[in-house]
Amino acid sequence: MIHTEAATLDEVIDQALNKAKQTNKQQLVSFVDYIEPIDPILFYAGASVMGDSRLFWKSADEDFVMAGVGAAVRLASPKNDRFQDIQFQWKKLMEHAYRFDRYEQKGTGPVAMGGFSFDPFKESTELWASFENSQLEIPGYLMTKVGSDHYLTINAIIYPDDHKEQLKFQWEEAKALLLQCNNRSFSTPEILEQTEIEPEAWKLLVKQATDDIEAGVVDKVVLAREMQLKFDDNVDIAQVLQHLDDTQTNSYIFAFESEGTQFVGATPERLVKVENQNLLSTCLAGTIPRGETTEQDEQLGQELLADEKNLEEHQFVVRMIRDAIEACSENVDIPASPVLYPLKNLQHLYTPVRARLKQGHTLLDVVARLHPTPALGGLPQEEAIEYIREFEPLDRGWYAGPVGWFDSNQNGEFAVAIRSALIEQNRASLFSGCGVVKDSDPEMEYEETAIKFTPMLAVLGGA
Known part of the structure; x- marks a missing residue:
């Protein structure tokens, strides 16, 4: 340049x-x-x-x-x-x-x-x-x-x-x-229809996955599902962004438009950031709701920190990200145990990974090695992706994919596109997923995905 x-x-x-x-x-x-x-x-x-x-x-x-x-x-x-x-x-x-x-x-x-x-x-x-x-x-x-x-x-x-x-x-x-900075008022259209796409079939798929994990087909697989909304008027994406900005702290807020359709969301999950060759990635896996009181919130957080299923899921992600980062970087630093990462509706297990990007490597080199993480695909990676491709009926598109930016000075950042919706005029598709392991309970996994719909559903006027 x-x-x-x-x-x-x-x-x-x-x-x-x-x-x-x-x-x-x-x-x-x-x-x-x-x-x-x-x-x-x-x-x-x-x-x-x-x-x-x-x-x-x-x-x-x-x-x-x-x-x-x-x-x-x-x-x-x-x-x-x-x-x-x-x-x-x-x-x-x-x-x-x-x-x-x-x-x-x-x-x-x-x-x-x-x-x-x-x-x-x-x-x-x-x-x-x-x-x-x-x-x-x-x-x-x-x-x-x-x-x-x-x-x-x-x-x-x-x-x-x-x-x-x-x-x-x-x-x-x-x-x-x-640059005409006009004051603007936003209005939220009313939801006319709210439809979960085949929830019972999805629960059966979770049960099938636990059986296949027990049989050694995969160790873990992440399964996602869809909710569809219809409104009485077209959705104003600027209004959605404002609501997300007001409510979703500690999250990346994004909107990408293509041919009149908008992919918008607020994701807490960084994939990788590079600034002045310094690299930061994030292990964010394991989820529990926030409490209604400080005491309940702390109790739920401690439950998450002690939960074997969530800790196992988190360690899957830590190991994979460490291996991917080490291939492109030096001076890799990872804490020994996770801490809590609180959001408005949820709290997660969180482990940061810091390193120095090696000369000759780029941000997209790291993205290619990291995607998809076990938190969005499963383990082993190739077998889990093939399992999703064959059995999950949802067309994920950009959901759970890497979204972000980079500039001409090799700065940039990508996040994982969860807590998101695809919006076209007066219709929206919301997406949510969860990690399935051998002892997963379909009803509990269904409830977890329902909680994960909440951030986008709330800003779109749902309950």
């Missing part, structure tokens, strides 16, 4: 057009500007006037938010080696990209945002027809909030025959439109 500190939009366009004409090739140009503070969700809401797809990401544990609109570039891959293929496309794109930026903040400039399906070999259905198996976009306009500082990035493909004044007018008009 070619980096310069050109100060004005005129200089940016002049340099980009000159290079495009010299090479007779299109150029990716990225211009970063410091802007006055603006609420990211209001930015996202206002961006609907652009008529393009929108993207949103908020970190779980720091004051970092991105909201984007439009696609300057889309990266997609149907290949078996989809993570490597996306990385290759990104590298080729960055070789001749121009970045005009005096700030050098993470999440600014060229940023790829999107995700990957859980299983690219699972037969796809109409449910996920709007999303590719692997799909990341560089937003045309990207608002980034880092602490108290706000930035706007304009990303664009410049062609040799483009006209300077037309580009300048287009960019300035879009910027003015997007």
Whole structure:
């Protein structure tokens, strides 16, 4: 990537057009500007006037938010080696990209945002027809909030025959439109229908899985199910994001739009984060509800810390993540035992994994090794995924897959897309899953998945 500190939009366009004409090739140009503070969700809401797809990401544990609109570039891959293929496309794109930026903040400039399906070999259905198996976009306009500082990035493909004044007018008009921070009121549509998809058949599948685990087919398998909602009006995704932001602390909040369909959620589960080559991953497996009082909450937490089934499930995840991280990193540090990770409705067992990413390795290398973790697939990994592919009727699509972002300075973060919903106009599909081991009880696993529906169901107006 070619980096310069050109100060004005005129200089940016002049340099980009000159290079495009010299090479007779299109150029990716990225211009970063410091802007006055603006609420990211209001930015996202206002961006609907652009008529393009929108993207949103908020970190779980720091004051970092991105909201984007439009696609300057889309990266997609149907290949078996989809993570490597996306990385290759990104590298080729960055070789001749121009970045005009005096700030050098993470999440600014060229940023790829999107995700990957859980299983690219699972037969796809109409449910996920709007999303590719692997799909990341560089937003045309990207608002980034880092602490108290706000930035706007304009990303664009410049062609040799483009006209300077037309580009300048287009960019300035879009910027003015997007930065109009209007107050906005949100309303929640009423749920007309709430349908769990074949719950009894799902319980029978859990029973079948316990029998197969006893027979040695797999050690553990994660099974998911779906709930469908129908509303009396179209769902306002900005309103959903606001409700998630208000209620789901310690969670990544995300929304990815494709062809008018939105995948949105609030997940507590980090897959991996890389910043300045420092790597952080998370083992988050084992679940119990929050208590209604402080005493009950502490009692439930202690029960979780002592529960053999949940501890066993957690250790499955710890071992797998350790092996994956060690292949790409050095100085790996893992605590000996988990602690509690509290959310609004649930609490989980939590173990952080820290390391230093080796030179020559990328964030997507780690994502490829980590996905799917035992918390979302099972063990052994290959056998568990094949079991899900054969017996689970749900088309997971991006549910339980890696979603996130990375930038041109090798910063980035991916989370596991749980606690999520696929929303199109006045309909939504919610997803929930749980780990099944040999002594799992179908009714208890059903109740666990019901609890895990709660975060998304509540912000959509359900009980």
